Amino acid sequence: MTAAPPCEQDPDAPAAARSILVIDDSEVQRRHAVRLCFELGALEVHEACHGRQALEVLARLSALPSLIIVDLEMPEMDGIELIEVLQQQGVRIPIVLLSGHGDALLDSVQTMGASVVRGLRKPLERADLQGVLREVLSPAEPVIERRRAPHLPIDPPMLVEALRSGGIVPHFQPKVDTRTGLLRGVEALARWQHPLLGMVPPDEFIPMAERMGLIHDLTRTMVEQSFAQCAAWQSRGMRLTLAINMSPQLLANPDIFGEICAQQVRHGLSPSQVVLEITEGSMVETSSAAHSALVRLRLRGFGLSIDDYGTGFSSLQQLSRIPFTELKIDRSFVHGAHRRKSLRVILESALELARRLQLSTVAEGVEHLEDWRLLQDFGCTTAQGWLIAKAMPPEELPGWNRAHGARLATLRAAP
Structure with a gap:
């Protein structure tokens, strides 16, 4: 009908x-x-x-x-x-x-x-x-990234060549203060724009890198490029924190502590500017060597974030074992929380737990102003998501930040 x-x-x-x-x-x-x-x-x-x-x-x-x-x-x-x-x-x-x-x-x-x-x-x-x-x-942000053809799968030699030629680069997603809306930092996210296949999703090439033993090479290039970019912004008066994802498989490598510290010193960054994100679900299998590396990095002054909080089964255990400084709440508990009671309860509980443990908090996947207001009410520290901005090439960030200033009045919390 x-x-x-x-x-x-x-x-x-x-x-x-x-x-x-x-x-x-x-x-x-x-x-x-x-x-x-x-x-x-x-x-x-x-x-x-x-x-x-x-x-x-x-x-x-x-x-x-x-x-x-x-x-x-x-x-x-x-x-x-x-x-x-x-x-x-x-x-x-x-x-x-x-x-x-x-x-x-x-x-x-x-x-x-x-x-x-x-x-x-x-x-x-x-x-x-x-x-x-x-x-x-009228979605918050259209999906504009070009997807690769589904009938042209990536293979290991392609990944090796991309790493060799610098084809995988960091894009940066802004992280802003939930009270003021001001830019506080960025998260570095690996992006691979293949000349023929288009944008290769990270959830395809990162697991392949882990399976092939290439995760060290991938992380090394991400750390080098991201630290250098953060230093370049800093030289122009734009001091930001930098969050970068670390695989527990990589943390077990005995050289990783020295490599991260060397890059931090080389680029003149303070350890407190760098937050190493470790996915909660992967922490179940963290070895004693990885645990030791995390403790040593924290002693050096680096921030440690438990990423995708709430998606694993060992959240409280990991929070008691490892000296995390930040709790990052998975988007599945943030997106749409303003209209779903169960999500609101989980979100508020996680933020209250972080407050009592004296951890800073990051909410990812913020796409609606109503969810943003909820995070303000619940006392979340910082947030990221398409309401603020998508991940972007480094050269776009200064211009975005200037334009973002016009939105601050809308984003700021009521006094």
């Missing part, structure tokens, strides 16, 4: 969606949702009574809808089963869930797939739908 738009639409509505599919076995609630969609600028709204009918509608359409609104409880095929079928078919459409059940159930279902963008309580409210449309149609 396809409904026709009403004559008048809200002039303040978000940018119009090309089309929306509303799936609800209650005709009253379905018609209410359809009316709201048109009022908020939808150009075309399709309807279905249950999941199977929705699949039939999708099969008939020449173009997929911009958004699907689906009730969780329906006959013949409920919302959960529909989501699973769409995932199996490779259909990636933003999905809004509707349910009369509590937020805990909606939060649980929302974790089923990346396509689920929001869970809302029934009956659907105009303000809630308006917020969803703004989020879906």
